[in-house]
Amino acid sequence: MSMTLPLVRLIEAFQKLPGVGPKSAQRLAFHVLKQSSDDVGQFAEILKEAKAQIRECPECFNLSGQSPCEICRNKSRDANTLCVVAEPSDIFALERTGEFRGLYHVLHGLISPLHGIQPEDLKIRPLLARLGEANPIREIILALPPSIEGDTTSLYLSRIIQPLGISLTRIAFGLPVGGDLDYADNLTISRALAGRVPIS
Amino acid sequence: MVFVQALSAQNFRNLAPLSCEFSPGLNWILGDNGQGKTNLLESIYLLSNARSHRAKNERELIAHTANNARITAQVLMQQTGGHHVLEMTWERPQTENGRLKTILKQNHQPLKSRSQLLGNCPSVSFFVTDLLLLRGQPEDRRRWLDAAAAQYDRRHFQLVSTFQKIRLQKAHLLREYLETGGASQDSLTHLAVWNDQFAEASVRLMQSRQHYLALIQDRVTCHYIDMAPHETLSLSYHSSVMARVLDASAFDEDAFRQELDKIQVQECRRGQCLIGPHRDDVQFFLNNQDATAYGSQGQQRSIVLALKLGEWDVLSGVLCEPPVLLLDDVMAELDPERQDHLIQRLAPEAQVFLTTTHIDRRVQASLESHLGEGQSQHQKIQMQRGQVQCGALKLETAIS
Ligand SMILES: [Zn+2]
Numbered sequence: 001m002s003m004t005l006p007l008v009r010l011i012e013a014f015q016k017l018p019g020v021g022p023k024s025a026q027r028l029a030f031h032v033l034k035q036s037s038d039d040v041g042q043f044a045e046i047l048k049e050a051k052a053q054i055r056e057c058p059e060c061f062n063l064s065g066q067s068p069c070e071i072c073r074n075k076s077r078d079a080n081t082l083c084v085v086a087e088p089s090d091i092f093a094l095e096r097t098g099e100f101r102g103l104y105h106v107l108h109g110l111i112s113p114l115h116g117i118q119p120e121d122l123k124i125r126p127l128l129a130r131l132g133e134a135n136p137i138r139e140i141i142l143a144l145p146p147s148i149e150g151d152t153t154s155l156y157l158s159r160i161i162q163p164l165g166i167s168l169t170r171i172a173f174g175l176p177v178g179g180d181l182d183y184a185d186n187l188t189i190s191r192a193l194a195g196r197v198p199i200s
Numbered sequence: 201m202v203f204v205q206a207l208s209a210q211n212f213r214n215l216a217p218l219s220c221e222f223s224p225g226l227n228w229i230l231g232d233n234g235q236g237k238t239n240l241l242e243s244i245y246l247l248s249n250a251r252s253h254r255a256k257n258e259r260e261l262i263a264h265t266a267n268n269a270r271i272t273a274q275v276l277m278q279q280t281g282g283h284h285v286l287e288m289t290w291e292r293p294q295t296e297n298g299r300l301k302t303i304l305k306q307n308h309q310p311l312k313s314r315s316q317l318l319g320n321c322p323s324v325s326f327f328v329t330d331l332l333l334l335r336g337q338p339e340d341r342r343r344w345l346d347a348a349a350a351q352y353d354r355r356h357f358q359l360v361s362t363f364q365k366i367r368l369q370k371a372h373l374l375r376e377y378l379e380t381g382g383a384s385q386d387s388l389t390h391l392a393v394w395n396d397q398f399a400e401a402s403v404r405l406m407q408s409r410q411h412y413l414a415l416i417q418d419r420v421t422c423h424y425i426d427m428a429p430h431e432t433l434s435l436s437y438h439s440s441v442m443a444r445v446l447d448a449s450a451f452d453e454d455a456f457r458q459e460l461d462k463i464q465v466q467e468c469r470r471g472q473c474l475i476g477p478h479r480d481d482v483q484f485f486l487n488n489q490d491a492t493a494y495g496s497q498g499q500q501r502s503i504v505l506a507l508k509l510g511e512w513d514v515l516s517g518v519l520c521e522p523p524v525l526l527l528d529d530v531m532a533e534l535d536p537e538r539q540d541h542l543i544q545r546l547a548p549e550a551q552v553f554l555t556t557t558h559i560d561r562r563v564q565a566s567l568e569s570h571l572g573e574g575q576s577q578h579q580k581i582q583m584q585r586g587q588v589q590c591g592a593l594k595l596e597t598a599i600s
Contacts, residue, residue, distance in 0.1 A: 111390070113372035119390050148365050148397065155393045 007033075059130070061106040061123045063088045071095075071104060078102045080138040084127065084157065086110050086145065094143065102141075105130065110149040111156060119156055127157075131164055139167045201549045202322050202524050203276040204244055211266035213239040214586040222551070225577030226567055229555040236586040237555040241325075241528050243271045244553060247286045248323040248524065249347055250304070250314040250357065258290055259300055267292045275321045279521040284320045315361070318354035322519055324512045325526040331533055333507070334492050334500040338481035345482055348511045349412035352518060356408050363401040363477060370394040371473050378471030391464070398476065399457040402441070405477045410437045413482065420510035427502045427541055431486050440479040505538055509545050522550035529555055531563050539563055543570050 003011075007029060014025035032040060056062070057069035064070060071077060071091070081102030085091060091104050107122040131137060142157060144150040158168055201224070208219040215236050229237045246252055246261075255261055262269040270289045276282070284306055291301040304311040311317055333344060350357035373394060377383045383391060413435050424433040441459050445451050459475060460467075467474050484491040484503055491503060515523050525546065531539055531554065543566050546552070552571060568578060582589040 111393075113369050113376060113394075118376075118387070120386070148362065148369070152369070152393050152397055155396055156390065159389055159393060 056106075060104045061088075061108060061126070062091055062104055076101075079136045081141065082130070082137050082139070083141045083143050085143050086150070086153075090143065102139075107144075107153070110144065110147075111153045112149045122153075124157070124160075128160065131161070131166065137166060139169065142168070142170045144170075201278055201522050201547070201551060202519070203278065203551050204321065204524055204553075205274040205276055207240075207243060207271070207273045209240075209243055209269075209271045211263040211269040212243055212271050213261060213263065213269075215239050215243075215263075216586045216588070218588045220581065220588055222553075223577055223579035224549075224551055226571045226579070227551070227553045228559065228578070228580045229553060229583060230557070230559065230580060231555075231583035232557055235583040236588075237583050238528055239586075240581075240583065240588070241526050241553055241555055244273065244321070244524065245323065245325055245526060246288055247271060247273050247275075247317070248321040248325075249350065250288075250317040251347075253325065253327065253343075253347070254329075257300075258302065259292065262290050262292055273321065277320075277322075277519075277521065279519065282320070286317065286320055288317075313358070313361075315350075315354050315357040318350055318357050322351055322515055322523040323526055324348075324351070324508060324515060324523055325528070326508050326530045327526075327528040328530055328533055330508070331501055331504055331530070333504050334484060334495065338479070341482045342478075342480065344507075345409055345412065348416075349408060351511070351515055351523070352412060352415070353408075356412070359401070359405045359408050363405045366394065366397045366401050367473055367476065367478055370398055371471075374467055374473065375471045377468050383468055391468075395457065395460045395464075398473070399453050399460060402476050403453045403456050406437070406439055406442075406480070409477070409480070413437055416507070416510040416514050419513040420506045423506035423509040423541075423545070424502060427506070427538070428499070431499075432488075433491070433503060433506060434485045434488075436483045436485065438481040438483050439477070441475050444475070501534070501538065505534070505542060509542070512546070516547065522547035525550055525552045527552065527554040529557075531556060531560065536562065540566060543567055546570065 010029045010032065011022075011025045014020055014028045015022060017025075020028070032043075035043075053065045054063050055065075055067060057064050057067060057072055059068045059072040062069045062071060066073065078101045081100075082105055083094065083100060083102055084105045084107065085094070086107050086109060088106050088108075091106065094100050094104075105123070105127050107124065107127075109117050109122050111117060111119055111122070140157075140161060142154045144154050154170055161168055203224050204222055206219070206221045208217075209215050210217050213236070218240075229240055231237050242252060242254070252258065252261065268289060268291045270287065272285065272287045275284045275286060277284075285308065287303075287305040287308075289303040289305075291303070293299055293301070302314075304314060304317050306317065306320060330344070333340060346356065346360050350360070370391075373387075373391060377387070377391075417435055420435060421433050424431065441456055442448055442451050444459050445455050463474055484495070486495060486499060486503075491499060495503065512523070512525070534542065539562075543563075548571055550571065552567070554567075571577070
């Protein structure tokens with residue numbers, strides 16, 4: 001049996017999404033075709049708008065429709081504490097707990113020469129710029145995954161931040177090895193935040 | 201005892217879909233060369249070791265015509281009362297450059313890492329290629345040591361895999377320097393961080409390797425003396441880094457780290473990790489003379505046999521029950537004296553898998569009188585073109 005070309009293309013498009021295999025892609029494609037034209041049109045609009053409006057925040061590199069982002073422009077947040085994460089989705093996970101009241105900095109990745117990712121490919125230079133003279137930051141929490149690449153990135157950051165005399169801590173336990181912050185439950189993250197340890 | 205009760209395989213190498221039950225005693229796996237005997241043994245080895253002893257790339261494990269392969273075994277560990285269903289699945293990537301997906305399960309629950317599979321089906325394996333261990337490359341001896349140490353303590357597996365990941369990252373960085381014409385000051389901080397990680401992982405791996413060698417040393421020496429009363433066998437871990445440190449007793453992570461600094465310029469120039477446990481070796485001495493260089497073929501075979509028995513003793517000791525023994529074609533390569541030496545030192549209640557092209561009557565009599573409670577405990581599995589015929593084999597047809 002040969003499928004009509006527009007359907008093949010739709011299935012292929014779904015299959016490019018992470019975690020979507022051939023079977024799910026088919027299911028999603030047929031689901032879309034069952035929906036009304038209005039619903040499909042609206043969905044397409046939402047996708048386009050999100051892509052067009054959401055940008056990296058110039059301060060923290062979180063993703064937001066505003067510039068600076070909602071967190072950076074919130075005056076009630078503690079500007080003395082900065083939490084460094086690998087991906088914007090990690091901010092989502094930390095915000096869900098409501099425990100952390102400081103600001104964030106997103107690296108957009110972890111050091112991994114194997115994948116061609118060097119420190120200069122991450123948002124490390126902008127981080128150092130935030131730590132420049134007259135900055136209010138007193139503590140930096142490194143909330144990077146407990147993997148080899150996460151450890152290496154933490155070690156790298158501590159090597160370059162330590163000379164600046166800013167207190168540096170790391171979320172050191174409670175998160176599953178190899179797991180992302182995204183999947184850790186609220187309680188685990190709260191415990192990790194409470195149990196953060198200074199990097200010597 | 202550790203008892204592999206049943207095994208099934210789908211699309212695993214050249215094996216036809218199979219599902220068979222095993223005897224708790226002796227299991228003969230018979231057939232001509234190329235019929236799938238070693239593949240059957242390899243499947244048990246995989247569930248025990250979480251890695252193949254011979255596949256360079258795990259894609260080899262999937263039959264050419266299939267997209268995925270699966271092996272499943274039921275394993276009973278009598279002493280701990282553990283009853284496990286272990287499963288490994290490999291899925292071929294959809295694109296040429298995609299990654300092979302390996303899924304491990306214990307009692308139908310997915311495992312997060314390979315090391316978690318270890319310890320659920322402890323085994324000692326003896327392959328024909330092991331007989332060449334002393335003649336072979338340092339890499340072969342490291343592979344033997346790491347596999348044996350991981351059977352004893354699954355944390356060793358984790359140490360090996362952490363070290364390998366860090367080495368791969370550092371090697372990529374060094375190669376990048378080589379290709380882009382050297383490292384800037386900024387990128388040297390980057391290398392320094394990898395060296396910190398490298399030193400920590402290396403020292404932990406080296407200590408674990410030395411610890412395991414020290415554990416089996418006495419048992420190995422005893423087994424060797426049994427075979428050759430006038431020769432003393434000793435094992436020693438040869439480290440490429442410790443050899444560079446003048447005071448070996450002061451060797452630690454800091455000393456290792458300093459050596460990495462000293463060799464940094466050369467490493468950048470060559471684009472390779474020049475020192476570390478990936479360059480280390482195990483040395484064997486007979487009466488203080490290097491047995492790798494000077495030992496006769498007979499002496500070297502006895503050393504390997506003593507090693508395997510030492511592994512067996514130490515693993516049995518920590519488990520409080522005998523592990524599974526996998527013997528691949530190895531009996532035919534040993535002389536009667538060494539055959540008997542091996543057989544007599546196995547626990548009578550052990551489960552043994554033994555592949556061979558033909559049953560040697562003498563070995564059979566010796567094995568069957570030593571293992572199990574009688575003929576009913578033994579099973580013959582005939583393999584032909586990847587197909588298995590369990591049990592109902594007449595003895596006469598098996599003897600050539
Ligand atoms: Zn922001």
